Amino acid sequence: MPLSPYTHVFAGNPLDRAGDRRADAAWLAGLKADPAARALAFWNGKPLLADGRIAWLPVGFAEGLASPDRTLFLGLDGESGVFAVDIEGEADPGEGVLEGRGAFADLRAVISTLTMEDAAILAAARSLFEWRRRHRYCSVCGQPSDLAEGGWKRVCPSCRAEHFPRTDPVAIMLPWHGDRCLLGRQASWVDGMFSALAGFIEPGESVEEACARELSEEAGLRTRNVVYHSSQPWPFPSSLMIGLTAEVEDDEGQPDQTELSEVRWFTRPEARALLAGEIPGLKCPGPHAIAHHLLRTWAET
């Protein structure tokens, strides 16, 4: 049963994260030793897939492919432990020891082909591995820190500081005025791509203030009213997209030429045509992205 009208790709993780038990190392070791336990593998940020699904491996076999201390506890599937291992190195193990088991794929490139469950499990694993990759040292004192709680925490053996995974909240919004909404494009995107505007929420800001600030900075728009739509975890590397619609004071707006190279207003019929891929030379994100649903909800209202 959905928790809200919108469950986006990368949400809907079917595993029980067992946050209250993963600090118990003996319990985790027991789970790992159970033959029913399984592990997925990442190699340099890419998950191992077979036939478009996660290629599950026996935990011990998977751990043998990675350096020590590269195993993450993802949660429980019923009573069975589900793990992930992070393989580094130049040689693709998909062409070596893992041949026949699957191939490592770029997660962004396969988003729309994954099941919801696999996408959500891979999102959690990828975000945690990226956090680990960038947080091997204690930011308080500079010493190497140790993993704890199945990979969900680091503890500094020198100054005792505790460090938890980052989740970076992002406001992503569709501004509208009267019967038109505004989309923007970044110069680096594929030709003709337009999408919602977005930016990181800073310390000391509400979601609504961050939305108004970003619309002002990126497009020179003054925000009148902000309404929450839905949220999406986004594992590149570890954002929480908070989707909003924002009524703005006029239908002007100029791209700042730093973040955005172009902005463009769309009527509801134009937005529906854009979503249907019926405007020659223009594109918008597909249904895997919250931006698609912000636009669709507005266009179909």
Added chain:
Amino acid sequence: MPLSPYTHVFAGNPLDRAGDRRADAAWLAGLKADPAARALAFWNGKPLLADGRIAWLPVGFAEGLASPDRTLFLGLDGESGVFAVDIEGEADPGEGVLEGRGAFADLRAVISTLTMEDAAILAAARSLFEWRRRHRYCSVCGQPSDLAEGGWKRVCPSCRAEHFPRTDPVAIMLPWHGDRCLLGRQASWVDGMFSALAGFIEPGESVEEACARELSEEAGLRTRNVVYHSSQPWPFPSSLMIGLTAEVEDDEGQPDQTELSEVRWFTRPEARALLAGEIPGLKCPGPHAIAHHLLRTWAET
């Protein structure tokens, strides 16, 4: 003009953060040299206040009280720069060089006496200083890192990694079933205090999933539907409170005895009496906290 029906304490910062200009060190230096510039001061996490307002200091004077590299650019007030300095050390400068200028106060203790504008400016400064205090070293390689962009970024001179302030999203929710809502209490709170439930949103979770997980973990509740209410920056040290109401499947619920020591159901008349302070022996948070407004909105519906 408010951006949404709820603007909470710590939101509503009147300054222009000038995020697109603060990377320009020459521009910042010019602002600082302008006699119209002003600075607030923190000492060990406490702001300098006078008569319940921020005690503004000349920037050069304030910088002279702190170690080098302890100045933060907070934003523009019109054309004037607004800064903050972070003073450390055991001796209270409020009883020394700053005598007569004000006194350093515990921010939590004075929340309800501050103006909205002052509270919001102090929230941004406090969160940034706490982030700086815990991120002097590069978490990628362990070397000391340098401040940049007026204090809003760190750059590692060794591995070139860039680090940005953390904002930790938290789901804070009022569960309800039929005509009753549930509040919980932590054993460490003042006697009789009950509040909304809350927990950090983890990587790979939507806001709605985090809400359901926390209600399950802390109170054994199964969530049916989650609705967004409002958001509040919370500078202890740098959370973004995302307020929600959550319909749950029954009116059972047990405290986990780890986070929560007790849970209790309230009808709407009981909730209104609790908000009015009319239930002997029971309390709930005041209007400075988003939990108060979650409860009030539900109780008055």
